[in-house]
Amino acid sequence: MSDLTRKTFFLFLFSFFSLWSFSQKSELDSLQQELSLYVKRDSVRVGLLIQAVSTMTYSNPSEAFPYVEEAIAISSEIQWKKGEALGLRQKGNLHYVLADNLNALDAYQKALGLSQTIQDKQLTSSLLSNIGNIHADLKEYDKALENYRAFLTASQSLGNVPNEIRALSNMAIVYNDIGNFKEGISYLEKALALAQQEKNDLFVAAITNNLGLAYKNLEQYPRALEHYQDAAILAQKIGNKYIEASALNSIGKVNVLLEKYDLARENGEKALLLSKEIEAVEWQADSWKVLSTVYEQEGRTAEALDAYKEHIQLRDSVLNEEKKSELTRKEMEFQMERQEAEANEEIKRQQLVKNGYLIGAILLGLISVIGYFLYKRRRDALEKKKVAEFKAKVAETELKALRSQMNPHFIFNSLNSISDFISKNDTEQANEYLVKFAKLTRSILENSEKKWITLEEDLELIKLYIQLESLRLRDEFKYDIKVDKDIEMDNTLVPPLILQPFIENSIWHGIAKKENGGQINIEIKKEGEMILCIVEDNGAGRSKNMPANNQKSSLGVKITGNRLDIINQAKNTMSSIKMIDKPEGLRVELKLPLELQF
Amino acid sequence: MLNAIIVDDEQHCIDRLTELLQRHKDSIKIISNCKTIEEAEQQIKVTQPDVVFLDVHLNNATGFDLLSLLPKMDFEVVFTTSYDTYALKAFKFSALDYLLKPIASEDLENAVQKIVHNRSLKETSQKIDVLFHNFKDGIVQPKRMAIPTVEGFTMIEINNIVRFQSDANYTHVHTVTNKKVTAAKTLKYFEEILGSHNFFRIHKSHLINLSFVDNYIKGKGGYVTLLDGSKIEVAVRRKEELLKRLAF
The missing domain is CATH 3.30.565.10 (Histidine kinase-like ATPase, C-terminal domain)
Structure with a gap:
């Protein structure tokens, strides 16, 4: 149920870390040109490399790795920690885009460590957010919340309101995902207040849409409708068709639940048009579902069936996509677990080895101590024997000398x-x-x-x-x-x-x-x-x-x-x-x- | 002429001494021979001799037992003994004359000469006192000793002796009261009889009481300073033994 919402927010989440994502082919070309000219391994080349990687992040992620590795290597060589952290963050982005959450998380964590040592708050906060996103993706909600909260604190201390809004919204999504809608709403309200204060209509629209979903989940349909409508109007005003289509579909669904089929159809059709315009399959499927229900209630069975077929067809394709991504996620989870298990295994092994060494050393020490004592005892005994023999010889000789005298x-x-x-x-x-x-x-x-x-x-x-x-x-x-x-x-x-x-x-x-x-x-x-x-x-x-x-x-x-x-x-x-x-x-x-x- | 009594439990010893004393018949006359201490006690009381030749071992008793039975000592005593290290040591501490059996005629002559020319009954009774005193406390660690001097002898508490210093055939005895006695004995004599006391020969010319050592100053042999303020050189070859004795 929350898939939609999360989808709505996904853009939102991503928009954050792809700092250079508005890339152009020409920009990349000129960067590559510059890189071939500027070969000195210093911070300037690192900057160019990272820039090049960021332009390739969405267009050509798998080929960007050599650049990012070089950036990390040079930074490490010249001990430029910020450069290394930036490189690692970019590497994490590449993995994330390639749906390799595990390696992305690894890169982000390393970057976080570095940025914390150099106390770069900006960088730290961005990394916290990205790490939070990955945990949320992996449904590790506790960790996700933890990172988002840190992100929120960092953003507040930096006075970065948009990031603050992002942190609050993302936390709200996590709460909604775990079914804690009241908490979710409270965070959304805070985010909304900030967004309105900032006069950021995109944020206001998206947050309002999410509020609608939250109220719908709480079955407070009138309030849900109110927010969806506000979101739709605002989205239309700023020309964001994603949000508008999502909002309209939601209005349709709520009206179906309220048995107001006219309104449902009206919104569903509008949503379908918009979805088609932006080629959003999921939204289209949703729209068809709404329409199919409406047609059925209106007795237009043939149309209802067609609409249903459309819905199923689109939904299946979406589901396939989702299944795929779900599979990827599961696989990733499995990999992560395996890696964790392996790491644990390794820790255990090392502990064992360490214990082994320790026991070995103790045994060795014990043996040498015992050996030394045995040796000493033997030596002392021999020494004593020698002394006794000598004394006996002395005594005997003295006696014999006396007897000879x-x-x-x-x-x-x-x-x-x-x-x-x-x-x-x-x-x-x-x-x-x-x-x-x-x-x-x-x-x-x-x-x-x-x-x-x-x-x-x-x-x-x-x-x-x-x-x-x-x-x-x-x-x-x-x-x-x-x-x-x-x-x-x-x-x-x-x-x-x-x-x-x-x-x-x-x-x-x-x-x-x-x-x-x-x-x-x-x-x-x-x-x-x-x-x-x-x-x-x-x-x-x-x-x-x-x-x-x-x-x-x-x-x-x-x-x-x-x-x-x-x-x-x-x-x-x-x-x-x-x-x-x-x-x-x-x-x-x-x-x-x-x-x-x- | 001196009247003498021979006290010995063996007849052949009496005979031998009697024969040897024949040479000194002008100065010494034997008036009685006794074989037990009871007999001797009786004879001494009755005859009042000038000299008693007294064997240390008298059956189950000793010559010392006889002396302790007598109320006063108004005669000279010459002990005779064959082999008894303890008794010999006791005699040395009390500077009493003794003759070793079999008696050499020269030794007897010396003893007789001494008695005839340097008679002093007071000295003898004092010497006997020292002998008894030392015997009472156990012969091994006598407390007082008679130190022979040119004039006679001096009684000294051993614990009061700080050091001995040799001077040819004489030895200067320094006591804690800063009294200096010159003994007519070599340092070796004192070293021998005081070896089992806390005395140690640190140098050819010095025998010191280790109880009076104040400081040891390092050196090739080093020095010791004694509590009376004297500073005495330690011979290289005595250093190790000295440090062992002082338990440094």
């Missing part, structure tokens, strides 16, 4: 010596030996818990030990201890009794085998960051008594080797033992890091 052989030999002195009634010697033995034992026990003692203390111990052995062997050997002058005895640290096993070897395996004249020389020298300790004897040497005493002599050396390993590990030094066989006797060189107390 407190060698049972040494202890029992000492005791035997004492016994020997006593049996020979040499109590003096026995006593001296015993006291020294006690003193040495005490010192060894005390120092065995220290890692380092001063060289001074250590040499005291060594001396005590050698004296004891010398006493036991009845002065069979002599000894000499030499320390370099540049070594501070009371400030240099050495591991306690580190030389003792070598001295013991020299005495037991070197000197003891010798008849007399044994000599042991001990020398301490500084060698850079190391101290060199030399134990040298003129005894039997290694090779001769190697097999028999190999085990014992190597045990002491082995323990010393372990002690040096520990020092090397703890201090990162290069301590070493070197054993040199001499023609007569053995020379041991022990290198230790130079450790100072202060």
Whole structure:
């Protein structure tokens, strides 16, 4: 029922955005000429391109796309947002004319975004209107109203009354479409008031005609007739045959409903004439319908039938058109839904991907954290194990060192010596030996818990030990201890009794085998960051008594080797033992890091 | 001539000491040998000896138990012991004489010389006081110590000692009251007996009480300033250990 009204208004809606639509072939030619001359990619060429597109919008829309795309591209290049927005609007127009509402809407939306960022109110309001039109076409009334309302506000703030009227009228149409005629009428009244104020007769006529339709829908026929008549008179006055024909047809229909067939026929015939004149098929069909009813009431059945046939024929063609457009619309809706669904799908997919990434990242983080902890735990465990092993080695070596110093052989030999002195009634010697033995034992026990003692203390111990052995062997050997002058005895640290096993070897395996004249020389020298300790004897040497005493002599050396390993590990030094066989006797060189107390 | 009593639970030790003291028969006469603290207590009360050679371990009791039974200390004490680190430490803190068994004749001679020439009963009872005091509070952390000096000795609360400074074979002891005592001992002697206290050797010539450290000033080795205002150099090799001890 509202098709007619909407048709009436369609022109009205369109008249708005086709700013350059009154085109001429010649104008396009001259524009194309100018474009071929002006090739610089700047705002001037954009202006020309948009102008060219607008002249082609109705005549040749599908071929205008390259121009509009170029305009958009250049504007984007030179960052001229208004140019880009204008281009997009024109592109939307092209799609709209080609009934591609979806792409039209897309272009308009992009243009709207740009025009809002540059705060171009004029452009914004025009785009709001166009977007509203498309939503109205797609029967998305809420969105249509929303955009029209924004359009209205924008127009009011710009003081653009015609646009204000358009906004109000379009909103009224939407209300009428959804059956809210009262709201529709109130908007139409507002629009009418403004149109009258503006003295815009075309608007007044169209609005008045729509008011008539609204009242007819409310079944307020007298008021409907009143408005239709006003519209018809005004339309005639301004020579708008579309509105006049529509109004006259409507008057005919209302009179049929009021059973005033004479009036109905009179108006129907007038309308038919006008419709034929302007080749408006729809209006003609309407007129024939009115006439057919009238003829039937008047008993002119043959004419009624003819009129009815005309009506059906024309209506069918209109319906075909409408069906086609309806199909297009449905298709568009479907496409839009599909696109929306696809977009939703895409959003979902992206959300999924995002979630996937997020979960992946979290998992990865978690795995690396766990991995790190496991690694750290393993590393710590290994480290702990190493430390424990090292500590165990230290403890074991310390114990072994003590045992090698407190060698049972040494202890029992000492005791035997004492016994020997006593049996020979040499109590003096026995006593001296015993006291020294006690003193040495005490010192060894005390120092065995220290890692380092001063060289001074250590040499005291060594001396005590050698004296004891010398006493036991009845002065069979002599000894000499030499320390370099540049070594501070009371400030240099050495591991306690580190030389003792070598001295013991020299005495037991070197000197003891010798008849007399044994000599042991001990020398301490500084060698850079190391101290060199030399134990040298003129005894039997290694090779001769190697097999028999190999085990014992190597045990002491082995323990010393372990002690040096520990020092090397703890201090990162290069301590070493070197054993040199001499023609007569053995020379041991022990290198230790130079450790100072202060 | 000094009258002496030997207190030891082992006959061979008594015999040995008796034999060794034969060389000093002109100055010391043994009037009695005791094997238990009860016997010794009795003998000391009856005979009023000038010197007591006292074994630290007497069966289940100690030589210290014997001394605590006596109302007054009017004799010299020379402890004898074989191997007892705790007891040795206690003797050092109280600057008491002791002989390690088996007794070396030189050591005995030194001890006898000291008793004959530097007899001072007052000192001895004070030293015994310190010994008891330290024993009562647990041997590990004695509170007072007897510091041997050229003239005799000085009693000092360990917590009042700010630092020690070596001077050849002598050591200057600086206390919180700005008293300076010169000890007839090396710095090493004090380092050894005070190692388990809050003392630390920061330099060849300096042993300080860490409780009195006011500031540490960074440097190669750096310096510490103590609460008495002294500024003392830290040896490079002691820096790390010092910072560890100060828990920086």
